[in-house]
Amino acid sequence: MAFRTGWSSYPLVIGVSLVIASGCSTTNWGKDKNKNMTDGMQMGDDDDIDDEMTNTLGMTSTQPTTEGDGDGDGDGDGDGDGDGDGDGETTGCEFICESDMPSGETLCDVFTQDCPDGQKCAGYDMDGDGAWDSTKCVDVMGNGAHGDTCTAEGGASGIDDCDKGVMCWNLNEEGVGTCVELCTGTPEDPTCAPPGTTCVIVNDGSLNLCLPGCDPLLQDCQGAEVCIGDPNSDGFVCVLDASGGMAPEGTPCEFANVCNPGLMCVNPDFYPNPDCQQSIGCCAPFCDLSDDASCAGLSVETAECVSYYDPEPAPPGFENVGVCGVPG
Numbered sequence: 001m002a003f004r005t006g007w008s009s010y011p012l013v014i015g016v017s018l019v020i021a022s023g024c025s026t027t028n029w030g031k032d033k034n035k036n037m038t039d040g041m042q043m044g045d046d047d048d049i050d051d052e053m054t055n056t057l058g059m060t061s062t063q064p065t066t067e068g069d070g071d072g073d074g075d076g077d078g079d080g081d082g083d084g085d086g087d088g089e090t091t092g093c094e095f096i097c098e099s100d101m102p103s104g105e106t107l108c109d110v111f112t113q114d115c116p117d118g119q120k121c122a123g124y125d126m127d128g129d130g131a132w133d134s135t136k137c138v139d140v141m142g143n144g145a146h147g148d149t150c151t152a153e154g155g156a157s158g159i160d161d162c163d164k165g166v167m168c169w170n171l172n173e174e175g176v177g178t179c180v181e182l183c184t185g186t187p188e189d190p191t192c193a194p195p196g197t198t199c200v201i202v203n204d205g206s207l208n209l210c211l212p213g214c215d216p217l218l219q220d221c222q223g224a225e226v227c228i229g230d231p232n233s234d235g236f237v238c239v240l241d242a243s244g245g246m247a248p249e250g251t252p253c254e255f256a257n258v259c260n261p262g263l264m265c266v267n268p269d270f271y272p273n274p275d276c277q278q279s280i281g282c283c284a285p286f287c288d289l290s291d292d293a294s295c296a297g298l299s300v301e302t303a304e305c306v307s308y309y310d311p312e313p314a315p316p317g318f319e320n321v322g323v324c325g326v327p328g
Contacts, residue, residue, distance in 0.1 A: 104134030110182055110208050111190070113165050122158030122167060123206035132156055132203045140164050146181040146194050146210070169209065170224065170240050183208040190232075198230060200237050211237045216286045216308075216321055219261045226261045229308070234315045249324075250299040252279030259283035270325040273299050287322045295324035302326050 108121035115137035126134035142161025150168035160168035183199035190199035192210035214227035221238035250273035276282030287294035
């Protein structure tokens with residue numbers, strides 16, 4: 001899942017690019033809805049969000065082409081399915097494929113905090129494209145704890161005045177944010193100490209944040225945050241709202257947190273607004289399965305409310321959470 005990290009003057013990206021790539025995903029829904037968009041979060045200004053949505057993370061929504069064999073599928077095997085195995089069945093990447101572009105560098109471990117004394121391991125934007133993509137050791141410049149007000153140097157530099165194992169998050173236009181504790185444990189078994197938070201691992205593991213849970217139908221996050229699906233679990237988490245109110249239903253998207261609150265970035269095959277057909281994602285509304293009119297009056301006239309977890313059962317408390325779209 002990919003996040004754009006905030007609607008501010010700082011061009012940062014967090015894991016929907018908080019995670020840089022989800023690899024190959026299909027139009028299957030349920031928990032995998034969150035994989036039908038770029039895995040990462042990004043921070044940026046309104047010049048970064050437009051109808052073209054340039055893919056700074058090097059992902060593509062098209063299948064690679066090969067030399068033809070006359071069957072019209074472009075795979076060279078003659079079976080017409082495009083996967084190259086000769087069986088006539090379509091497999092492979094139907095939405096977003098892993099890029100062969102280089103990712104960032106990992107110079108330290110954000111879980112174990114293995115930097116020398118006086119330093120901490122922090123995620124940062126190595127290539128300057130607005131996405132946290134790497135980790136490095138930086139000097140500990142303060143002792144801010146989870147929930148404290150903080151400031152950060154250069155937005156996604158990794159340098160802030162929070163303590164070791166904590167980072168400055170959700171910056172405003174003045175560069176002031178809130179200290180958020182990092183997850184401990186391991187990527188396979190992460191834990192969060194702050195009550196009511198869950199571990200969100202994004203941007204290829206360069207960010208591991210303890211973020212509060214939320215209800216996507218209520219959009220009950222605090223401040224400039226938006227409630228979207230947790231890429232690591234069945235629930236929902238509050239992340240920075242990078243939409244700036246500029247991404248209503250039917251807007252092309254490539255990061256998880258660039259749609260207006262109440263929407264999520266989904267596969268454009270599921271939400272086929274014409275404006276999104278050249279994009280890797282499209283902003284679609286969350287909906288209430290108990291309300292027959294919750295998807296009425298949208299740009300996609302055939303959209304209906306589909307369970308967010310379909311075909312799996314929903315966890316307690318989220319039985320009515322759906323997403324407007326056209327089921328396959």
